Structure formats: structure tokens, C-alpha cells
Amino acid sequence: MVVIEALDKSYGSSDSALLALSDIDLTIEEGQFVSLLGPSGCGKSTLLKIIAGLIPASAGRITIDGKVVDGPGPERAVVFQDYALFPWMTVQDNVEFGLEARAVPAEERRAASAELLRVVGLSDFAQKFPHQLSGGMKQRVSIARALAVKPSLLLMDEPFGALDAQTRQGLQDELLRIWRVYKKTVVFVTHSIEEAIYLSDRIVVMTARPGRIKAVIDVDEERPRDPTSAGMSALHREVRAVLSEEITRAAALEHDMMVAR
Numbered sequence: 001m002v003v004i005e006a007l008d009k010s011y012g013s014s015d016s017a018l019l020a021l022s023d024i025d026l027t028i029e030e031g032q033f034v035s036l037l038g039p040s041g042c043g044k045s046t047l048l049k050i051i052a053g054l055i056p057a058s059a060g061r062i063t064i065d066g067k068v069v070d071g072p073g074p075e076r077a078v079v080f081q082d083y084a085l086f087p088w089m090t091v092q093d094n095v096e097f098g099l100e101a102r103a104v105p106a107e108e109r110r111a112a113s114a115e116l117l118r119v120v121g122l123s124d125f126a127q128k129f130p131h132q133l134s135g136g137m138k139q140r141v142s143i144a145r146a147l148a149v150k151p152s153l154l155l156m157d158e159p160f161g162a163l164d165a166q167t168r169q170g171l172q173d174e175l176l177r178i179w180r181v182y183k184k185t186v187v188f189v190t191h192s193i194e195e196a197i198y199l200s201d202r203i204v205v206m207t208a209r210p211g212r213i214k215a216v217i218d219v220d221e222e223r224p225r226d227p228t229s230a231g232m233s234a235l236h237r238e239v240r241a242v243l244s245e246e247i248t249r250a251a252a253l254e255h256d257m258m259v260a261r
């Protein structure tokens, strides 16, 4: 469904350009849950934003169902770590925002937001404002808002990164439930090996900058997954072995950049 071919991304002008991504080739099948995992600064968010059509690639291309991505599209929705909710709007209005922008009639919008707020367990909070909610609740609103426009591809940029461990676990399970019910394709950026192996069908491990694909690891463990099982522990070791070399390289790169400043 999503085909990424020979993709490069540089930031800045040619004399001082920073190569963030290099030669990315990746195919993501419809309905798959794919995580992008890699050291800080390896270009995970950059790749997600290019898939979302929020920023252009410098070379190569992405097609979704055969159509070249050249900007944002209705079949893609993004969930960010910082929720990106409108603080002056109620929960319900936040969820309905994308529908209103598409001129969906009020009655239809109400029905859609009521259904989605039920799915994410926030029916009683429809008239609250974002500042009245916990971090986990805000992220549920963001997910409901993303789902409202019925995207086939859900792009998630460290959505649970700012949450405490217990809330994060709860939202991971909720996301898996939603993924099963709505049958979306998910691309999920994370720093966490545990999160990647708990959630994903496939884990794409990226190298330190410039981000390349270092390994693609299939996770065949049955769901619901038990993070303490022998299979999951072996997987954790496998992913960590691939990743740790890149984390060391990324730290060395960062050190060199600080020295050069």
C-alpha cells in the first residue's frame, strides 16, 4: 500500500546541507502495524512527515495505493506527541474539526464524534476543554480526531512518549484494539524497543544519521503479547543488538557536533 523508493532528505542549503535520510526503500502492506525505531536524530520524524506530505523529500518518491505523495491527503492522519489539540475548543469540537473543514453536516459530525469518543472512553468529557484533561486523555482525543476523517493510514509520532508508564501501557492496548476494529495501516515512531515489539507486525530499525534502514524485523508473536515471555525476551535481545551499535554512533555524532560548535 505504501511504497517508499530511493528516498533522500536534506535540510538546508547545498553548502551546509544536513543529510537526514539516505536511500530509504520500504514497502508497508495494507493493515500492517509498522514501527520506526532508531537513535535520536536518525530521521524517524522526518520520514513520517514526508509520508504525511507535510514536508517534501529531496529525492526519491512515496506512493500510496499507486498515487504519488506530493502533499497532505485525506487518506492520511497524523498523531503527534504533544497532542496538538486546539485549547479553545471543547473535546467534541476538536474531534469534529477535520469533518467541519470538509463541510460534513453538523448532525453527521455529532454522530461521528459521539461514536469515536465512546470508542476512546471519553463520552463523559465531550464538553470539557483540553486543559481539563490528563495527558493520556488528551492523547485519546488526538487519536479520536485523527480517526474522525476515516484515514486508511494512521501516522503516529511518538504519541505516548510524554506519558507515564502505566498510562502508556493502557493507551498501547487501546491503540491495538482500535487498530483491530478499524483495520488501519499504522506507522508508529518510537524510541522504545519494548513499545515497538509489543505493538508492531514489523519493526524498521534505522541507522544513526543519515538515517538508512538497518534492519526490518518481523514480529510473529501472537497478540495479546506477554512482554515477559521467552519469545518476546529473545526478540528484545535481537532488536537491542541491532540498535545499540547505532545508538553509540549517534552519541558520537552528537559529541562531534557539539565540539565543532
Ligand SMILES: Nc1ncnc2c1ncn2[C@@H]1O[C@H](COP(=O)(O)OP(=O)(O)OP(=O)(O)O)[C@@H](O)[C@H]1O
Binding pocket: 011, 012, 018, 020, 038, 039, 040, 041, 042, 043, 044, 045, 046, 047, 191, 209
Ligand atoms: N527543520 C529542520 N531543519 C534542519 N534540520 C532538521 C530539521 N528537522 C530535523 N532536522 C535534523 O534532521 C535530523 C533528523 O531529525 P528527526 O527529528 O527526523 O529525527 P528523529 O529520529 O525523529 O529524532 P528524535 O528521536 O530525537 O525525535 C536531526 O539531525 C535533526 O536535527
